[in-house]
Amino acid sequence: MTSKPTLQDVATAAGVSRSTVSNAYSRPDQLSAALRTRILDTARQLGYPGPNPTARSLRRGVAGAIGVLFTSQLSYAFTDPFAVRFLAGAAGAAERRGTSLLLVPLPTDTTQARAAVENAAVDGFCVYCAADESWALDVLRARGLPFVTTAPRDDAGADPYVGIDERAAARSVADHVAALGHRRVALLAESILPGAPPGPLRLAEVGDVPHPTTRGRLAGFADALAAVGVAWTDLTLLNATDNSRAAGATAVAGTITGDDPPTALLACSDVLALGVLDALGERAATVSVTGFDDVDDAAAAGLTTVRQPAEEKGRIATELLLDPPPEPAARHILLPTELVVRTSTRPVPRS
Incomplete structure (x- = not known):
């Protein structure tokens, strides 16, 4: 049976001491970025998984x-x-x-x-x-x-x-909104793309979203709206910088006050949806808003949502x-x- 590579094997292959290899894992601040990368690359090539922190x-x-x-x-x-x-x-x-x-x-x-x-x-x-x-x-x-x-x-x-089946669950709430006659719809999610600013965001297709949960929910929304003739490119996509009420309110601020605002807004979480309701204020009576999760505050706000355990x-x-x-x-x-x-x-x- 082939023996597993050791820390000494990595040190020998990388041309450094055992302590330097150890520092690459436990004290990376002691090494230059280039040296640490070389050591870790060598370890991966040898199949060395790193020191076992549970051994201590x-x-x-x-x-x-x-x-x-x-x-x-x-x-x-x-x-x-x-x-x-x-x-x-x-x-x-x-x-x-x-x-x-x-x-x-x-x-x-x-x-x-x-x-x-x-x-x-x-x-x-x-x-x-x-x-x-x-x-x-x-x-x-x-x-x-x-x-x-x-x-x-x-x-x-x-x-x-x-x-959960994120896509099917999201489609259920979007089907409900579509059945109410909404065709001018905005979709709101957290950190759709890394580093994206708050507000409207252009994305060629939903498959470009890196986060699997967000991608599944946005895809479900898009499936339901495509079934009633609303293409992905006809939807307003809104980015929130984090999953908070404040971020939800900030993300929709320009959209709900501009010309021809959406009649419905589907959020990928209840927290973001509650932020939308905060931003809408009295105008909430004219815009349909949905969330996802069914957190405790959703019922008090009268929020239509998807419940998951x-x-x-x-x-x-x-x-x-x-x-x-x-x-x-x-x-x-x-x-x-x-x-x-x-x-x-x-x-x-x-x-």
Whole structure:
């Protein structure tokens, strides 16, 4: 049997000391960017996954924690209502199995983000929300760590996931809006393209959206509207810089006050939709607004939305990671969703 490459093998191949290789993983600030890149490239070529951060654990190599990976600031986990419910479900399942959660937000800097995934001392990962998760999954495979994603992918293969049919769920609410006669429609999502400013955004096709969840929801909206003769290029696409009420309000400000404003606005989250209602004020009675998730504030605002089971999603994802079923097909779980119609949607106003 071929032995696994060691840290010394990497050092020899790269022409550096063992401590320099170690610093490339644990103390990247001690090396130049070029040297660190050369060492990590050498390690990947040799098939060396990096030092095992759990080996230093006092629990015989077991970290006793699972990582929850998401692309946002750490505060997002405590302020976003859907994330809070998801993590509550995940934490409950982890506690029942004698382990804990390690929240791992990914910095915008790619090198730092990769280091965060490579060095996290965990026994596995739940990939909760990652804009372009392919590279992160490659790192997890290289580390030999189990993982579960919450965004079903066409290329998932045997990778376990728990999620919803984003496209079908989004289409259900867009079908409802289309049936009310709306044809002048705006779509609102968070960070549609990395670094895009708030407000209107031109995108040739929905497939250009990198985030799988956002792409699925926008595609579902577009499917329903295409069925009634509204092409993708006829839709107004609005970008919010983050998933907050303030960002939602900012993103739609110019659109709802301009000439020929949309009669309906479909948001990819309830939080953004609530921001739209804030911006509309009294004009909310003339514009139909929908959200996605059915967070607690949605009912109080009379928001039409798609309900998905947030806590159950977190619970099942954690159980799937810690106690995966032997059959590969049983590791692919789609949860049900429900269209919830409230007062924020109505027929197109008569002119």
